[in-house]
Amino acid sequence: MIKVGIVGGTGYTGVELLRLLSRHPGVELKAITSRKEAGLRVDAMFPSLRGRVDLAFSAPESAGLAQCDVVFFATPNGIAMNEAVALLDAGVRVIDLAADFRIRDIAEWEKWYGMTHAAPSLVAEAVYGLPEVNREAIRDARLIANPGCYPTAVQLGFLPLIEAGVIDTATLIADCKSGVSGAGRKAEVGALFAESTDSFKAYGVAGHRHLPEIRQGLSRVSGAPVGLTFVPHLTPMVRGIHATLYGRLDRDIDLQALFELRYHDEPFVDVLPAGSHPETRSVRGANLCRIAVHRPQGGDTVVVLSVIDNLVKGAAGQAVQNLNLMFGFDEAAGLDIVPLMP
Numbered sequence: 354m355i356k357v358g359i360v361g362g363t364g365y366t367g368v369e370l371l372r373l374l375s376r377h378p379g380v381e382l383k384a385i386t387s388r389k390e391a392g393l394r395v396d397a398m399f400p401s402l403r404g405r406v407d408l409a410f411s412a413p414e415s416a417g418l419a420q421c422d423v424v425f426f427a428t429p430n431g432i433a434m435n436e437a438v439a440l441l442d443a444g445v446r447v448i449d450l451a452a453d454f455r456i457r458d459i460a461e462w463e464k465w466y467g468m469t470h471a472a473p474s475l476v477a478e479a480v481y482g483l484p485e486v487n488r489e490a491i492r493d494a495r496l497i498a499n500p501g502c503y504p505t506a507v508q509l510g511f512l513p514l515i516e517a518g519v520i521d522t523a524t525l526i527a528d529c530k531s532g533v534s535g536a537g538r539k540a541e542v543g544a545l546f547a548e549s550t551d552s553f554k555a556y557g558v559a560g561h562r563h564l565p566e567i568r569q570g571l572s573r574v575s576g577a578p579v580g581l582t583f584v585p586h587l588t589p590m591v592r593g594i595h596a597t598l599y600g601r602l603d604r605d606i607d608l609q610a611l612f613e614l615r616y617h618d619e620p621f622v623d624v625l626p627a628g629s630h631p632e633t634r635s636v637r638g639a640n641l642c643r644i645a646v647h648r649p650q651g652g653d654t655v656v657v658l659s660v661i662d663n664l665v666k667g668a669a670g671q672a673v674q675n676l677n678l679m680f681g682f683d684e685a686a687g688l689d690i691v692p693l694m695p
């Protein structure tokens with residue numbers, strides 16, 4: 354059994370980590386932190402975990418995190434970068450669900466995140482935790498930068514096309530929609546029921562902080578900088594991301610065969626039959642990306658539809674998948690979940 358700590362246990366990704374890890378056969382949950390709720394039993398705040406998690410929230414400084422084998426940071430951006438050095442020095446491996454270690458170019462990170470990086474030397478060491486690209490490096494990593502939610506859906510959708518060199522990488526378009534839980538559990542006017550229900554809007558069109566992360570990942574695969582237009586939208590649902598991706602084909606190719614071959618051995622990417630339209634509810638609660646690829650009217654535009662649950666394959670589930678790789682567990686341990694429909 355490995356000992357696991359979670360910093361930021363009262364947020365949506367923190368409670369999702371608890372849900373997944375509470376049924377993981379190789380994990381002992383040792384500590385779960387909250388500054389505001391220290392002392393409160395976890396199941397008093399999250400009754401869904403009654404009988405499964407027998408812990409109370411601890412203050413971060415008294416949680417004994419240095420005695421864990423691995424610590425997850427399910428905290429806002431800018432927290433893990435201050436804490437990771439001491440934990441790594443104590444021999445603890447770290448998985449950050451926030452963006453502190455995702456962007457290689459420190460100046461670029463500081464521009465988009467509006468703060469000075471506290472541990473730039475760790476950024477070079479961190480492994481970007483997208484198993485479908487970095488599986489081998491993840492196994493040996495001490496520090497994982499868990500990908501963002503939109504970046505997971507978009508990169509998995511574009512990867513086969515860019516790896517095969519069959520689309521124009523200067524004109525990529527990612528038109529994405531997210532459920533409201535993507536904004537976290539903190540109180541915000543835009544996330545109120547009356548503000549977000551029965552309405553639909555784009556945001557961050559001028560520039561969203563996931564743009565440099567997606568560009569970095571796709572450029573690495575392409576071997577040259579890619580041009581990407583990324584437009585996120587807020588939809589009146591709780592969970593889910595739907596990415597509609599557009600690219601211009603450079604040559605004729607059997608797209609369905611390309612995608613099926615690329616993801617044939619991937620346990621958490623499901624390429625749907627030709628002509629399918631994946632629904633966000635078909636992945637709800639599961640660590641799964643479902644993808645369909647289309648070529649409308651046989652033209653030179655390829656349309657990829659990619660759906661994930663933002664809290665699972667887009668955050669906590671992917672983090673557990675990374676933990677499984679890092680500690681030599683079955684990659685699917687704790688992640689064998691049937692999505693909840695309807």
Ligand SMILES: NC(=O)C1=CN([C@@H]2O[C@H](COP(=O)(O)OP(=O)(O)OC[C@H]3O[C@@H](n4cnc5c(N)ncnc54)[C@H](OP(=O)(O)O)[C@@H]3O)[C@@H](O)[C@H]2O)C=CC1
Binds near residue numbers: 362367386426429668
């Ligand atoms: N929601 C999503 O779909 C996704 C989120 N992420 C990322 O995961 C991270 C967590 O997101 P989410 O769970 O939605 O966020 P929430 O706002 O729901 O939760 C944040 C948690 O962090 C704790 N926290 C806040 N400030 C600090 C601090 N200074 N020190 C220690 N703990 C702190 C809070 O508890 P308390 O204040 O009691 O200490 C709370 O438990 C974020 O970086 C987010 O960007 C990534 C992918 C998807």
Ligand SMILES: CC(=O)N[C@@H](CCC(=O)OP(=O)(O)O)C(=O)O
Binds near residue numbers: 450452502533536
């Ligand atoms: C709907 C909504 O507000 N979504 C969030 C998603 C970002 C997120 O969770 O951030 P990371 O994946 O970078 O950690 C946003 O656009 O800011």
